[in-house]
Amino acid sequence: MVDTDKQRIMDIVDEKKDEFIAASDHIWETPETRFTVPKSVEQHYQLLEKEGFRIQKGVGGMDYAYIATYGSGKPEIGITGEYDALGNSSQEAGNPKRKPVVEGGPGQACGHNLLGMGAVGAAVAIKTFMEEKGMSGTIKLFGCPAEESGYGKAFLARAGVFDGLDAVFTWHPQDVGGMVACATLAVMQANFSFKGIAAHASSAPEQGRDALDAATLMTVGVQFLREHVIEEARIHYAYLDSGGESANVVHPTAKLYFFVRAPKLSQAKDIYERVVNIAKGAALMTGTEMSIDFDSACADYLPNHPLTEMMDKNLRLVGPLHLSDEEEKFERALTSNNAPSIKQNVIARNKAAFPEKSDEEIKRISEAGVCPEISPIVYTTSTKGIGSTDVGDVSWCAPTAQFAYACEPQGCSPHTWEWVANGKSSVAHKGLINSCKILALTIYDALTDPELLKQAHDAWVKDLNGEHYESVIPPETQPHG
Incomplete structure (x- = not known):
């Protein structure tokens, strides 16, 4: 039985989902890279201004970084969202064969059109709920350009904008769902x-x-x-x-x-x-x-265990995607581009993620267009096969948790044209809306459970192990490009 408050939050997301989907698609259609993302961020501004958020633009020395705030007082909960694209990844939407829209042009090859709008949608939903219930607390949505190269959040962290937050939440589209509980480089x-x-x-x-x-x-x-x-x-x-x-x-x-x-x-x-x-x-x-x-x-990422475990409950409450036959056919058409070695890697990954499942179940999971299961939490300091993210800088400034949501073709790597092809699909749209819900539900828990925030803070202090965040970006280095 779903708690009535949480059901209302999910209903709010559904009531406003068409706006979130349309804005995400607009961002997909105007891919921009690094710090120069005026068209992409405008979609965020339009929705947030309509919903009555106070928006501070040009934060951290970046023209297209922002902080959108609602409410006042404690607790202060942060959400991060991205909207930058990648170069040389242009691809026609919905086409499972390589066909650039603009040869050599940029494209949303890491799903940031979904990621950023998922953060906006969550902020709007929880703000609407707080208004209805007369709840106190502060929501801060951080618009972050240049995650792919340039690291907007690192410049924001250098400027101290995350200091003093009680918790920060984010997510990322992926080909397999689960909590991000590992270190990064x-x-x-x-x-x-x-x-x-x-x-x-x-x-x-x-x-x-x-x-x-x-x-x-x-x-x-x-x-x-x-x-x-x-x-x-x-x-x-x-x-x-x-x-x-x-x-x-x-x-x-x-x-x-x-x-x-x-x-x-x-x-x-x-x-x-x-x-x-x-x-x-x-x-x-x-x-x-x-x-x-x-x-x-x-910086490297410090997953906060209490927040991660709480967010995992909401991830499982919302659950994985359920695809129609047509959607499954499209996702499998994208995965058919994978080399045999990649398909074997998917099987090996799923065996490791779901050790209790039979070989027949692993085969079923691995052949699906999008992974239909949510991985269990596995905390690890191993960085094998791991890249870098500027969410790491955030996690050194405040307790942080993030999840991955499976709405991308299984086995297809981020930063590929297959992700661009998938970016405006009904599968991507479903992933966007479900992720709005997961984030909003998690923010609700943080707003209403002071003991959780105390546990998160204590765990964060322990993880810092006496260190403190110090940006290695030289003072004279400014965001560019």
Whole structure:
């Protein structure tokens, strides 16, 4: 039997769902990347202003970051939402075969059109319920650009906007549902530019100083560094400028974009400083000049156990998606693009997630277009197979919990065109609405259970283990791009 208050909250989401779906689809149709997301955030503003939220725009030095507030007093509950897209992932909606809308253009390849609007929908639903019941407390929705690269929440955390919150909640679309109870990798990223002297590579090579040589030596030095860093670390890079297309010119410029990841921010910082020294050495060896343009960084994630366990109850109350035959057919058409090795990985993942199920049940689950089961909570500090998220910075500033909701094609990785193709489907819409409900129900629990918030705070202090959040983004580095 569902509690009458919780039933009312879910009914409010259903009453307003058409608005949330339409806004999510609009964001899908105007994909924007990093910090420059004016069309995407406008969909948030329109809904929130209509609902009477107080909106502070341009927060943390970012034109399109915001805080939307309702209510007053304690407790103060935060929600985070994203809306940025990814480059070179444009894809026609509803098409299970590769067909970009704009060749090389951006697309919502991580479902942030759903994620951000799920957060908005939850904020609107709980605000409406609080008004009906005359409840006290403060709801703060944080609009966060550049989660994919640039890490808007890290800049917000540097500005202190999450300080003092009693709890923060968020979610993410995924191909399997469950609580995010694992650690993530901290990351630091920067551009390394080398400036040399151009010269004719044959008739006067002695007059030149080759920036591409410096960049190459830097990458070679990093390869040797890999042997002498912790096993969990990850270092990867891309050439942004290889000095031009002429082989008979001593290259006057070169530029590399580096990511350094590790389980803890302190570890990533230590490795990053060694990478910087390698870059300095490469410049010294080649007689070139080196400069660094620090891009951004984000911390590792600290899952709050009391909040995670409470949110899990609401995830199971709402339950997984139930697909029609037509929806199942479409999702399976998307999963048919997966290589055989990926399909085997899905089976292995589901065996590990559901050890009590028979081989026949695992086969049924693994062949479904969207995973029809919710995974049990598994707390782990292992970062194997894990990326990075700026939700990590939030979790160092306040007790934080997040869930994944299965509304994406099973086995298809985030950041792929298959996710873009799925982004306006009825399956994605169902996932959006159910996630609104889960978030709103969880916020209700936080507002009405002071003992839960005390347990969450005590667990958070214990997890910090005497440390405190300190941004490693240099003060002079500002959001850009």
